[in-house]
Amino acid sequence: MDTAAPPTGAVRTVFTAEHEIFRAQVRRFFEREVVPFHREWERAGIVPRELWLKAGAEGLLCPMLAEEFGGAGADFGYSAVITEEIGRCNATGVGFPLHSDIVVPYVEEFARPEKKREWLPRMAKGEIITAIAMTEPGMGSDLKAVKTHARRDGSDWIINGSKTFISNGQNCGLVIVVCKTDPGAGRKGISLICVEEGTKGFVKGRNLDKIGMHAADTSELFFDEVRVPAENLLGEENAGFSYLIRNLPQERLVIAIRAAASMEAMLQKTIEYAKDRKAFGQTVFDFQHNRFKLAELRAQATMFRVFADHCLALHMNGGLSIEMAAMAKLMGTEMQNRLLDDCLQMHGGNGYMADYEIGRAWADARVGRIYGGSSEIMKEIIARSL
Numbered sequence: 001m002d003t004a005a006p007p008t009g010a011v012r013t014v015f016t017a018e019h020e021i022f023r024a025q026v027r028r029f030f031e032r033e034v035v036p037f038h039r040e041w042e043r044a045g046i047v048p049r050e051l052w053l054k055a056g057a058e059g060l061l062c063p064m065l066a067e068e069f070g071g072a073g074a075d076f077g078y079s080a081v082i083t084e085e086i087g088r089c090n091a092t093g094v095g096f097p098l099h100s101d102i103v104v105p106y107v108e109e110f111a112r113p114e115k116k117r118e119w120l121p122r123m124a125k126g127e128i129i130t131a132i133a134m135t136e137p138g139m140g141s142d143l144k145a146v147k148t149h150a151r152r153d154g155s156d157w158i159i160n161g162s163k164t165f166i167s168n169g170q171n172c173g174l175v176i177v178v179c180k181t182d183p184g185a186g187r188k189g190i191s192l193i194c195v196e197e198g199t200k201g202f203v204k205g206r207n208l209d210k211i212g213m214h215a216a217d218t219s220e221l222f223f224d225e226v227r228v229p230a231e232n233l234l235g236e237e238n239a240g241f242s243y244l245i246r247n248l249p250q251e252r253l254v255i256a257i258r259a260a261a262s263m264e265a266m267l268q269k270t271i272e273y274a275k276d277r278k279a280f281g282q283t284v285f286d287f288q289h290n291r292f293k294l295a296e297l298r299a300q301a302t303m304f305r306v307f308a309d310h311c312l313a314l315h316m317n318g319g320l321s322i323e324m325a326a327m328a329k330l331m332g333t334e335m336q337n338r339l340l341d342d343c344l345q346m347h348g349g350n351g352y353m354a355d356y357e358i359g360r361a362w363a364d365a366r367v368g369r370i371y372g373g374s375s376e377i378m379k380e381i382i383a384r385s386l
């Protein structure tokens with residue numbers, strides 16, 4: 001059905017009427033609980049934990065999680081709706097997609113049954129906020145080079161190392177730590193181990209000072225002889241790399257979906273601004289150059305929306321390949337960066353002011369080309385299929 005007509009020429013067919021009812025609820029939640037406070041959270045560098053509890057109570061966390069663990073057992077379309085609404089209001093501090101669509105799925109798929117029963121219902125309620133720690137001070141793109149190490153000691157794992165740039169890093173109640181468990185085995189020596197907040201030797205470092213995404217807490221994490229029970233291992237020992245590779249397409253699709261929503265929202269605001277702002281006795285929109293620029297941007301945003309929806313539909317049917325997810329992330333974030341830059345330009349000096357949403361969105365978007373696998377790594381992945 002034709003729903004959620006965006007401010008582009010795209011006719012959307014990927015969502016059902018039920019998804020759209022859910023969207024209305026999500027939008028109300030964001031307008032009531034997030035938009036009025038986001039600037040304050042940007043200054044604080046973090047979103048309050050209470051927001052997570054409110055979102056959990058409204059069923060906005062972990063929609064895909066099985067009902068027996070407190071989720072809705074819904075399809076990925078519901079997660080996509082939440083991501084789009086975050087993109088629409090540029091609430092980049094709200095780390096729900098990382099939690100619901102990236103971290104919790106590892107726990108649901110690979111944790112021991114008793115740990116699933118202990119953790120998952122609390123994750124759905126927002127009582128446990130999650131993070132995933134891959135990146136280290138000395139490595140990011142080359143995941144197999146992680147140095148953080150875990151060794152067995154009786155029935156425990158003992159972890160040593162440090163991580164950086166970890167999203168939800170300050171707020172997290174549980175972090176999946178990517179560790180070397182067989183240092184000589186490269187990618188076949190990596191395991192995923194859960195560490196809970198409060199575990200002796202696990203220290204959260206600085207909440208890092210970024211150039212954008214100011215409300216998102218991004219942290220250093222330190223592990224000094226951190227002892228966790230063997231049951232905290234996800235899946236099989238030394239199989240962590242294959243789990244990460246399998247789940248990365250969903251992470252990249254989430255970033256692409258957010259880019260599509262951000263482009264549409266910011267373009268719409270820019271059109272409104274250009275029609276209102278006067279220069280040389282006419283509106284900014286009246287200059288042919290600007291009308292043509294906006295027309296070009298609308299064509300680009302429409303084209304990407306169609307592609308993003310195609311990838312979303314493929315993913316909902318279980319058929320999104322690693323290459324297609326990489327294309328979606330590459331094209332979405334590169335296009336978003338250029339489009340937001342053009343939109344900022346059309347705002348003139350106001351565009352450079354933090355009071356205007358466009359400037360903040362522009363700075364927030366820059367990281368899209370870096371995290372979740374950089375644009376260069378996306379090209380590597382795509383090139384492998386040539």
Ligand SMILES: Cc1cc2nc3c(=O)[nH]c(=O)nc-3n(C[C@H](O)[C@H](O)[C@H](O)COP(=O)(O)OP(=O)(O)OC[C@H]3O[C@@H](n4cnc5c(N)ncnc54)[C@H](O)[C@@H]3O)c2cc1C
Nearest residue numbers: 132133134135139140141165166167370371372373374376
């Ligand atoms: C705001 C933010 C949030 C983040 N959240 C998380 C998180 O929650 N968890 C987590 O684990 N990490 C997170 N990261 C880390 C992020 O995933 C890494 O920064 C990213 O993967 C790049 O790694 P790097 O910074 O080490 O860059 P490097 O790997 O050092 O790369 C430097 C440059 O070299 C290029 N390059 C590297 N390899 C190649 C190659 N083979 N071919 C061509 N060019 C190459 C890169 O594209 C980049 O331009 C986050 C980062 C930021 C900024």
